[in-house]
Amino acid sequence: MSQVRETIELLTKLLRRNGTSKIKAEVFRLAKFNNDEATVPFWKLLFELLYFLKYGVIDDVTVKAYAELTQEELAVYVKKSMQSRGFYSKEFSLLPNDMSSGSRELLLAFAWLMCKENVIVKFMEQCSSPVDENTLSVYEFDLEENIHSSNYLASSKFLNPVQRVQYLQLLNGKMRSSLKRLYSLQREKVKLDHKVHECTQGVSLSPGVSHLTALEVHMLKHPELLKKVFHLLEKDNERLQILLVWTEQEERFWKWMESVLDLKMQDMSVSGSQSASKMMYYNIPPDCVGSMESARIQLEEAIVKYESIIEQLEDVWESKRNTVTEQELDHLLTSINMEISLQRANLALDNTEQMLRTYKDPGLFYLRNTTSSSKKVSNLQVSGHPNDRSGHGDGPDSPTDIRSEIAVLEVQLKRLELETKRKQSHYCCDLDAIANSIPDSVCIQPKGYR
Known part of the structure; x- marks a missing residue:
């Protein structure tokens, strides 16, 4: 048991050296037995690790964000982040957002995150030599300008499309200007490095190099920076030593985590299975x-x-x-298409007839023209309106326009033409079927019927 405690203390020291908040090994033991005292520290630890995995560093911004977020906001953020990384534990998603309980589930979530995301490996990648010239950034950005740009983008949703396009054009121009400036700085840096190499030719602090580097000249010019570099080197060496020891004792920690999981399974078997109605946390x-x-x-x-x-x-x-057969299927499809066309035409014709029913049936009336006394001319006249009737007609009804009757006849003619075409197609199909049933026969139908 003491060996496990030493391993956990080594893990806590490793986490602390890489920027997380201080957490004791006793908190891990309390979390194993689901003690509520270990709940809040593990929520904070998970939040810091998720921040590290997203941004690659645990800095003052992490501490400020943790202080400004409420307990419910912090718990929801951790749940969403863990779910987005593939952790779909129902028990973890159902933990109370007030951080009142569930330390064992938080411990298991911490172990899953350590294994799934290779947190230790990413800690090692952060250990780099502070005297490496490539780690020094020669390019700096205007922080105030970036803050102004971010605030403007945050409020850009209230702008109209023209203003957004104008702002994007402005950003494009700034980006091009920055690229030109970076290119000129890069060329200036190369020139200065070459000048330093020429002036220090014959003096070397590194084997295989016949001159001093720009960093070495800078360190010689500013001796007070050596203390800072030595401090960074000692810090990196300490972190690397802890990592080397951890690789030797890591297996012991995972065996202890197996006992934590076994203890959880035992408690679940005693208390009964979870209700099937409970669901995982959804980001909706x-x-x-x-x-x-x-x-x-x-x-x-x-x-x-x-x-x-x-x-x-x-x-x-x-x-x-x-x-x-395929031929029968083609004939069936042809008949179906023809029937659909016929039904559409019938619907259109029925609508036309409905409109024409408002007119009365026309009548032909014999009227005498009495205006001329020299000769009597009998005319056959059709009136388009009852008021157009002159004299004493003998017709049974009021006369109407004969064009309505012509329209009705044209509609009936179109219907007959469609019916004729449908029957022609049907009879052609029947003739083809009969010809196919008779061996060595050829059916040549009239050209107009095809």
Whole structure:
């Protein structure tokens, strides 16, 4: 047991050296037995590790963010981040957001994150020599300008499209100017490095190099920086030594985590399985989860309701597909298309007839022209309106326009033409079928009927 404690203390020291908040080995032991005192420290540790995995560093911004967030906001953020990385534990997602309990689940989530994301390996990658010239940044950015740009982008949703395009053009111009400036600085740096190499030719502090580097000249010019460099070197060496020892004792920690998992399984077997209605944490409003669940149930009911019908249709299709030939299928499709066209035409004609029914049936009336006394001319006149009637007509009804009758006849003519075409197509198909049933026969139909 003491060996496990030493390993956990080594892990806490490793975490502390890489920027996390101080956490004791006793907190790990309390979390194993699901003690509520270990809940808050593990929430904070998970938040810091997730921040490190996202931004590559644990700095003052991390501490400030943890201080400004409420407990509920912090818990929700950790749950969402863990879920986005693939941790779908129901027990973890159902932990209370007030950080009142669930330290064992937090310990298991911490172990999963350490294993899944290779946190220790990423800690080692952060250990680099402070005297490496490539780690010195020669390019600096205007922090105030970046803050102003970020604030402007945050409020850009209230701008109209023209203003957004103008601002994007401004950013494009700034980016081009920055690239030109970086290029000129790079050329200036190369010139200065070459000048330093020429002036220090014959003096060397590194084997295989016949001159001093720019960093070495800078360190010689500013001796007070040596203390800072030595401090950084000692810090990196200490971190690397802890990492080397951890690689030797890491297996012991994971065996201890197996006992934590076994203890959880024992408690679950005693208390009974979790309720099936409990669900994992979703990054969507709770009311949407209920509506989605009801929609899923309705979909399942619809599938069960129509499943037998679908299976029956599939069986019918399989049986008919083997018996129906391609030619018969083509004839069937042709008949169906013709029938659909005919039904559409009938619907259109019925609408036309409905409009024409407002007119009365026309009548032909014999009227005498009494205006001329020299000769009597009898005319056959059709009136388009009852008021156009002159004299004493003998017709049974008021006369109407004969053009309405012509329109009705034209409609009937079109219907007859469509019916004739349909019957011609049907008879052609019948003739082809009969010709196919007679061996060594050829059916040549009239050209106008095809």
